[in-house]
Amino acid sequence: MVDLIDGLKKCGIPESAAEPLAVKMEAYIKEIILFNSAYNLTNTSDRDELVVRHIFDSLAAWPKIMSLVECSRSDCDETTTVTLADIGSGGGLPGIPLAAAFTCAGIENVRFELVERMEKRCAFLENCAAILGLKNVTVINSEAERIDPEAYDLITFRAFRPLDKKMTKTLLRIVKAGGKLCAYKAKAASIKEEMNGITALVPEYEVFPLAVPGLEDSERNLVVITK
Numbered sequence: 001m002v003d004l005i006d007g008l009k010k011c012g013i014p015e016s017a018a019e020p021l022a023v024k025m026e027a028y029i030k031e032i033i034l035f036n037s038a039y040n041l042t043n044t045s046d047r048d049e050l051v052v053r054h055i056f057d058s059l060a061a062w063p064k065i066m067s068l069v070e071c072s073r074s075d076c077d078e079t080t081t082v083t084l085a086d087i088g089s090g091g092g093l094p095g096i097p098l099a100a101a102f103t104c105a106g107i108e109n110v111r112f113e114l115v116e117r118m119e120k121r122c123a124f125l126e127n128c129a130a131i132l133g134l135k136n137v138t139v140i141n142s143e144a145e146r147i148d149p150e151a152y153d154l155i156t157f158r159a160f161r162p163l164d165k166k167m168t169k170t171l172l173r174i175v176k177a178g179g180k181l182c183a184y185k186a187k188a189a190s191i192k193e194e195m196n197g198i199t200a201l202v203p204e205y206e207v208f209p210l211a212v213p214g215l216e217d218s219e220r221n222l223v224v225i226t227k
């Protein structure tokens with residue numbers, strides 16, 4: 001059985017947050033397994049695969065996302081609320097593990113909106129946020145295209161849609177000026193190809209390699225685009 005606490009620490013979750021976060025993630029996995037066949041949330045219902053491919057994969061980016069959140073508090077004032085959105089959140093990945101990590105690390109004034117167009121997946125997300133006690137989460141049943149402009153400081157998305165011109169414009173429209181788009185992606189070569197198609201909209205971007213415990217043989221990267 002994959003050791004959840006050990007993997008969370010390897011992801012960079014602070015020592016004191018790893019245990020309470022592991023409790024929340026086990027509860028989240030139970031919910032995914034319970035509703036997976038009805039809502040088609042993830043490609044597996046195996047506990048260990050869910051831990052590695054979904055929980056650790058989401059949280060390997062936590063230290064980078066945490067540092068971007070801190071940078072976005074322009075006045076360095078911890079009472080300023082930072083708003084993140086997880087677009088095309090599906091079963092809540094990476095939004096729910098990230099929101100739970102902020103909660104367990106005791107980091108306040110960071111809010112998450114899980115944006116998902118399918119109503120039944122939103123019902124699942126509402127249920128998970130309640131069960132896990134995530135007061136920093138709001139579920140938004142909407143298409144990304146219908147979100148107000150400049151709504152978010154930071155946007156995450158994983159296994160969402162290719163970054164073509166249309167989707168890039170949509171995402172850039174809903175992030176604030178100076179805000180960040182954080183895309184969970186796989187191979188650097190495929191990222192280059194994808195980004196070559198949108199150079200007019202995104203002339204510069206950064207790629208941060210992610211070390212996912214248990215996925216050492218798979219290349220994972222976080223692509224960060226600044227508006």
Ligand SMILES: C[S@@+](CC[C@H](N)C(=O)[O-])C[C@H]1O[C@@H](n2cnc3c(N)ncnc32)[C@H](O)[C@@H]1O
Binds near residue numbers: 042142144157
């Ligand atoms: C392949 S799933 C990925 C879910 C999750 N991010 C993950 O990594 O497991 C993509 C999700 O994006 C949602 N979606 C697709 N287009 C969307 C849009 N324009 N606005 C909001 N949600 C969208 C779909 O309903 C689906 O739940």
